[in-house]
Amino acid sequence: EVQLVQSGAEVKKPGESLKISCKGSGYSFTSYWIGWVRQMPGKGLEWMGIIYPGDSETTYSPSFKGQVTISADKSISTAYLQWSSLKASDSAMYYCARLPEDDDDYWGQGTLVTVSS
Amino acid sequence: IQLTQSPSSLSASVGDRVTITCRASQGIRSYLAWYQQKPGKAPNLLIYDASTLQSGVPSRFSGSGSGTDFTLTISRLQPEDFATYYCQQRNTYPLYTFGQGTKLEIK
Numbered sequence: 262e263v264q265l266v267q268s269g270a271e272v273k274k275p276g277e278s279l280k281i282s283c284k285g286s287g288y289s290f291t292s293y294w295i296g297w298v299r300q301m302p303g304k305g306l307e308w309m310g311i312i313y314p315g316d317s318e319t320t321y322s323p324s325f326k327g328q329v330t331i332s333a334d335k336s337i338s339t340a341y342l343q344w345s346s347l348k349a350s351d352s353a354m355y356y357c358a359r360l361p362e363d364d365d366d367y368w369g370q371g372t373l374v375t376v377s378s
Numbered sequence: 379i380q381l382t383q384s385p386s387s388l389s390a391s392v393g394d395r396v397t398i399t400c401r402a403s404q405g406i407r408s409y410l411a412w413y414q415q416k417p418g419k420a421p422n423l424l425i426y427d428a429s430t431l432q433s434g435v436p437s438r439f440s441g442s443g444s445g446t447d448f449t450l451t452i453s454r455l456q457p458e459d460f461a462t463y464y465c466q467q468r469n470t471y472p473l474y475t476f477g478q479g480t481k482l483e484i485k
Contacts, residue, residue, distance in 0.1 A: 305476060306466075308475055308476065356420055358420075361411065361466075361468065366411075366426075369420070
């Protein structure tokens with residue numbers, strides 16, 4: 262069974278760094294793209310960027326380029342989303358999702374990030 | 379590619395037929411999916427390739443369209459259908475953008 266399990270909720274202060282994770286299981290982790298999706302409170306879904314763990318090729322949506330870093334450690338089947346200096350506006354729910362292909366569609370459970378002084 | 383959904387919100391009653399539209403800023407062939415999202419949950423795939431129903435999704439959901447104009451129709455609303463719906467284009471591999479969402483509320 263394919264599963265994407267994300268790390269738990271985080272509460273951080275502005276300016277702090279953060280790295281959240283998404284562990285894949287039940288499939289060949291290196292063979293599928295994994296992306297990150299932001300959902301700000303009461304707002305819609307935004308595709309942030311995506312990584313191919315097999316060779317670490319990464320693509321970012323223009324709005325998120327330079328704001329976050331996406332990486333992966335294929336030895337432990339885990340993808341990451343990180344910030345070097347959080348802002349209050351980074352407060353959101355973050356989902357990881359395997360790049361969908363036809364009816365093949367898998368999402369993590371979401372990680373809530375709260376940034377507040 | 380920008381996706382514009384309309385309406386942004388919609389009030390309807392159980393048993394109603396509702397239609398949500400999604401317009402792409404450029405042609406995306408039939409590479410469009412529809413998702414349903416309920417509060418606090420990850421999105422759930424309903425339809426892909428514009429009109430193919432995901433396994434397990436009730437037949438009251440249907441999709442149509444190609445090129446730039448697409449629709450999602452729910453033929454007879456059930457209480458569990460009140461949620462937010464998103465279209466997603468799958469034409470620009472590997473960045474698949476979403477529409478802004480349509481919130482379907484009970485009248």
